[in-house]
Amino acid sequence: MSLRKKTISGLTWNFAQQFSVQLIGFGVTIILARILLPAEFGLIAMLTVFIAVGNSLLEGGLTSSLIRSSNLGQADYSTVFFFNLVGSVILYVIVYLCAPLISSFYNQDALSLILRIYALEFIVNAFFSVQNARLTKEMNFKIQMKIQVPAVLVGGFFGVFLALNGYGVWSLVWMGLFQSFLSTVMHWIYSDWRPDWMFSKICFKRHFSFGYKMTLTGLLEILYKNIYVLIIGKNFSIIQLGLYSRADSVSQLPITNISAVINKVTYPMFASIADDNLRLKGVYRKLMQQVLFWNAPVLILLAVIAEPLFGFLLTSKWVPAAPYFQILCIAGVIYPLHAYNLNILKVKGRSDLILKLELIKKIICVVGILCVFPLGIYGLLYFQLLFSFLAYYINSIYSGKIINYSIGEQISDVLPILMASAFTGLLCYLADMFCFNRLQFPDLIRIIINGIFFFLVYLVSSTYLRLAPINDFKQLILTK
Incomplete structure (x- = not known):
């Protein structure tokens, strides 16, 4: 397939995926906004920067290197997979221990438990980051659409069900986790790639030399985007x-x-x-x-x-x-x-x-x-x-x-x-x-x-x- 045809196909399927996911997500948000109060959305907004930073650390650099690199082998993908998985566990432990400090910073006692549950998303997402990078590299957005649309749709129904039954802010937390879990399961169903029990120092060094700069860049961008949330939430x-x-x-x-x-x-x-x-x-x-x-x-x-x-x-x-x-x-x-x-x-x-x-x-x-x-x-x-x-x-x-x-x-x-x-x-x-x-x-x-x-x-x-x-x-x- 020529670059032009591949690009048009990629644009078509990716737009269909993105539009469908965002449309469903927006519809769910409208329903939840009618049920929940602005203050309950404010609690989740306070945690946005910490969740975004964690996901950036796990997905930003090394997976970007996989997408841009050529002549990749099983060692490259497996190395990045296990690095992300181990890193997600370490990151979760750090967030778990820091949760009371974050709660104290905002002077919101409920945040500590909310963050400790919500941050489980790090570990869940680490299980499909490489599969998702492979699909993006291949510009196979048709499969990504088949994965993301059901995950967002079913997860959205779950969140609305919880909100209608009085779960308040927890309906947003469990909805996010459930969507991540469904996305992981669907990636493993649709992707034919599986990791091998291997970790190559050479491959890691290759991707890390490019990826750590991209990760730092991503962190700076996330901190900038969320600095307003931090300031507004604090003051x-x-x-x-x-x-x-x-x-x-x-x-x-x-x-x-x-x-x-x-x-x-x-x-x-x-x-x-x-x-x-x-x-x-x-x-x-x-x-x-x-x-x-x-x-x-x-x-x-x-x-x-x-x-x-x-x-x-x-x-x-x-x-x-x-x-x-x-x-x-x-x-x-x-x-x-x-x-x-x-x-x-x-x-x-x-x-x-x-x-x-x-x-x-x-x-x-x-x-x-x-x-x-x-x-x-x-x-x-x-x-x-x-x-x-x-x-x-x-x-x-x-x-x-x-x-x-x-x-x-x-x-x-x-x-x-x-x-x-x-x-x-x-x-x-x-x-x-x-x-x-x-x-x-x-x-x-x-x-x-x-x-x-x-x-x-x-x-x-x-x-x-x-x-x-x-x-x-x-x-x-x-x-x-």
């Missing part, structure tokens, strides 16, 4: 944290379904053409424009309809989260740009540069947060928006040099898309403010009218500006 009410976590979760839905899908496919694809800079630049440019063409208008539309969206889906108790959600949506518009710039460095094997860039960004981030913290939660949110653009600039410096695609060229390629999205969003916002809202339409009607109006204007303006992604989309998907 503001648990209800505000619950509102912020829901706003962030909903804003991530289109980013995950569009950006992460392409990212998962393009990493192995970029790796296959890593030695051809001219071809790599061309493919990167088309994908970047294509992703932004869909990602930007969706996020801007969601920002416009934030208030009726939260009122309709999550009930009025979650409407105070709408302003948080609007800022986070705008911040997520250019996420694909700096994420893909880092992908270029990854396929070039420059994990040292990635780590260097992450250190620079996180130092700037910490200094900025300390400066805006006195301004309250909105100061933190607006800094998150500003830092998103700054991070893109920093990420593009080295990758632009490597493939001769400067930030000036990148901005020139994506600026028309951003302008069309912003113009459409402004018109839609004014129409909603001075017409749809004043007519006191029900929330659902406002959402539908705004959506239709937005995409009609966006389609007309995109056609008028002759945006490149329209023609690229036709050539990539519609032509045989």
Whole structure:
């Protein structure tokens, strides 16, 4: 199969998988949000950073090395498998012992037991990380879809059942663990790979030399993404944290379904053409424009309809989260740009540069947060928006040099898309403010009218500006 056909197949199946999983997960979240209180979601949000750090330590570096490396043997996969498994047990013991300290930090006594149970996910996930890496390397997203959709669906039903029967925050904990368990079982059923009882020091050194830098980079990224949760959870009410976590979760839905899908496919694809800079630049440019063409208008539309969206889906108790959600949506518009710039460095094997860039960004981030913290939660949110653009600039410096695609060229390629999205969003916002809202339409009607109006204007303006992604989309998907 040619690279083009393999990429299209990978995109199709991965998008179907990601969209199905996120749609089911979002539906489950809506039901749970209607049953549970913001404070109960706030408790789980307090633990997000610790769970994410643990999973990053186990999955981030060595599995990324497996995906990018060629000529792998059974020794490579088995070595990574047993390293992850042993590491997960050690990590769980550390978290178990530190749980009372974390509970004391947030001044929430219930967190200690919750974390000790929730962290069992580390060990469960370690049993399928290598199988999942092999499927990704082979771009076999069809099998991944068959695995993830049933796991999320059945696990979601289980969580809703527990919530309806009064389990409160524990319904979220047991739902997460059950989904991880089902995912593990399904990976072992669908994957024909099994580990051998072997551990190669040579293979470990090979993957660790690349992987530890990626792991450190992943940790820095996770700490940055969750530093707002730590600060809000420590210094503001648990209800505000619950509102912020829901706003962030909903804003991530289109980013995950569009950006992460392409990212998962393009990493192995970029790796296959890593030695051809001219071809790599061309493919990167088309994908970047294509992703932004869909990602930007969706996020801007969601920002416009934030208030009726939260009122309709999550009930009025979650409407105070709408302003948080609007800022986070705008911040997520250019996420694909700096994420893909880092992908270029990854396929070039420059994990040292990635780590260097992450250190620079996180130092700037910490200094900025300390400066805006006195301004309250909105100061933190607006800094998150500003830092998103700054991070893109920093990420593009080295990758632009490597493939001769400067930030000036990148901005020139994506600026028309951003302008069309912003113009459409402004018109839609004014129409909603001075017409749809004043007519006191029900929330659902406002959402539908705004959506239709937005995409009609966006389609007309995109056609008028002759945006490149329209023609690229036709050539990539519609032509045989």
